[in-house]
Amino acid sequence: MTRVPQRGPAPHLTRVAHSVATTERERQNGHLGGVLWLTGLSGSGKSTLAFALEAELFARGYQVYVLDGDNIRHGLNADLGFTQKDRTENIRRVGEVAALFADAGFVCISAFISPYHADRDVARSAAKGRFHEVYLDADVETCEQRDPKGLYRKARAGKIPDFTGVSAPYEIPSSPDLVIPTGKKDVGASLALAVSYVVANFGLP
Amino acid sequence: MTRVPQRGPAPHLTRVAHSVATTERERQNGHLGGVLWLTGLSGSGKSTLAFALEAELFARGYQVYVLDGDNIRHGLNADLGFTQKDRTENIRRVGEVAALFADAGFVCISAFISPYHADRDVARSAAKGRFHEVYLDADVETCEQRDPKGLYRKARAGKIPDFTGVSAPYEIPSSPDLVIPTGKKDVGASLALAVSYVVANFGLP
Numbered sequence: 001m002t003r004v005p006q007r008g009p010a011p012h013l014t015r016v017a018h019s020v021a022t023t024e025r026e027r028q029n030g031h032l033g034g035v036l037w038l039t040g041l042s043g044s045g046k047s048t049l050a051f052a053l054e055a056e057l058f059a060r061g062y063q064v065y066v067l068d069g070d071n072i073r074h075g076l077n078a079d080l081g082f083t084q085k086d087r088t089e090n091i092r093r094v095g096e097v098a099a100l101f102a103d104a105g106f107v108c109i110s111a112f113i114s115p116y117h118a119d120r121d122v123a124r125s126a127a128k129g130r131f132h133e134v135y136l137d138a139d140v141e142t143c144e145q146r147d148p149k150g151l152y153r154k155a156r157a158g159k160i161p162d163f164t165g166v167s168a169p170y171e172i173p174s175s176p177d178l179v180i181p182t183g184k185k186d187v188g189a190s191l192a193l194a195v196s197y198v199v200a201n202f203g204l205p
Numbered sequence: 206m207t208r209v210p211q212r213g214p215a216p217h218l219t220r221v222a223h224s225v226a227t228t229e230r231e232r233q234n235g236h237l238g239g240v241l242w243l244t245g246l247s248g249s250g251k252s253t254l255a256f257a258l259e260a261e262l263f264a265r266g267y268q269v270y271v272l273d274g275d276n277i278r279h280g281l282n283a284d285l286g287f288t289q290k291d292r293t294e295n296i297r298r299v300g301e302v303a304a305l306f307a308d309a310g311f312v313c314i315s316a317f318i319s320p321y322h323a324d325r326d327v328a329r330s331a332a333k334g335r336f337h338e339v340y341l342d343a344d345v346e347t348c349e350q351r352d353p354k355g356l357y358r359k360a361r362a363g364k365i366p367d368f369t370g371v372s373a374p375y376e377i378p379s380s381p382d383l384v385i386p387t388g389k390k391d392v393g394a395s396l397a398l399a400v401s402y403v404v405a406n407f408g409l410p
Contacts, residue, residue: 019256019271020263028263051224058225058233063268065309066224075331076301079294089284096281097302104270104311126280 025105040136043143046111095123135176138183230310245341248348251316300328343388
């Protein structure tokens with residue numbers, strides 16, 4: 001899979017400046033660019049699936065990158081808190097960055113709860129037709145039983161205000177491109193669904 | 206150069222989730238990831254060089270992407286104006302996004318005036334050692350003669366407040382990784398210098 005860039009001396013070029021079109025990038029990569037927008041409750045398995053999918057697609061030769069709380073909340077969005085306004089801005093920025101990665105030819109996987117239709121629609125608009133909404137379907141009871149980070153326990157104890165599924169709403173996607181029943185399927189089966197979707201939808205025309 | 210991703214059915218995998226390391230991406234791409242941070246006055250040729258360099262590196266098989274006012278100011282940073290505070294935040298965000306692209310294995314070329322040491326240092330920190338400061342050396346007189354967007358004329362007429370080089374300072378990089386004398390060299394010669402730098406500095410160890 002390794003492509004070795006040409007390493008000769010730089011020629012004297014008078015090429016007219018222009019940007020590289022996404023379609024050229026896609027031809028070079030051998031697959032389409034786009035955003036896989038994972039949405040679902042805390043504990044529904046977004047990050048787990050995102051990283052498993054990234055590893056699998058990478059091994060298959062895709063250009064793929066995950067945006068999640070780890071690389072966004074500590075960097076780009078380190079200035080944002082958890083007020084309603086800041087959460088909306090958090091998702092807006094993630095949507096814009098994901099759109100840049102899609103424009104650059106990547107399969108960009110975002111893994112954020114993103115509970116509101118309106119916020120997800122803003123992200124969809126940013127990606128200009130290269131947006132795939134993936135709903136990780138696991139209900140509150142299941143997620144709360146798992147509670148991998150102990151967040152539901154804290155939320156029930158009143159220590160986290162406006163916690164999605166407990167004290168703040170989660171708006172289930174009304175027409176997602178893919179539903180993965182992570183409440184019922186294990187990681188391997190969920191991953192298989194996601195990979196199949198990408199193979200079917202990110203191939204060159 | 207085309208790499209065709211493997212397209213078989215998704216196997217039932219129980220792979221443990223993990224993110225793909227930048228070094229693995231670099232091995233797959235055949236070159237290092239990093240940020241080429243172009244800085245210089247308005248009219249010094251940042252965007253022209255950035256897009257010419259992107260086209261040339263892409264043709265050579267690099268994964269390369271330009272961040273500039275066009276794809277940032279209208280999207281991610283559409284909420285920002287041109288106050289001192291907003292300009293600093295503009296550069297901070299660009300630095301964070303460039304760092305994500307570098308982490309994803311790209312040569313990310315940013316093309317912003319970024320007149321202040323302090324703001325550039327923030328961008329440098331974000332990229333965690335994968336930052337290359339490129340100073341496009343063209344003095345105010347030269348840039349003002351070119352004035353491709355008519356901005357200097359407007360600034361001299363008092364129609365643009367705090368215009369870098371006219372009514373706001375430009376802090377010349379004190380130890381840039383590369384200086385390109387765009388005030389004296391044409392696009393082709395400037396491009397040749399930039400390509401040579403990338404070939405010399407983004408090769409795999």
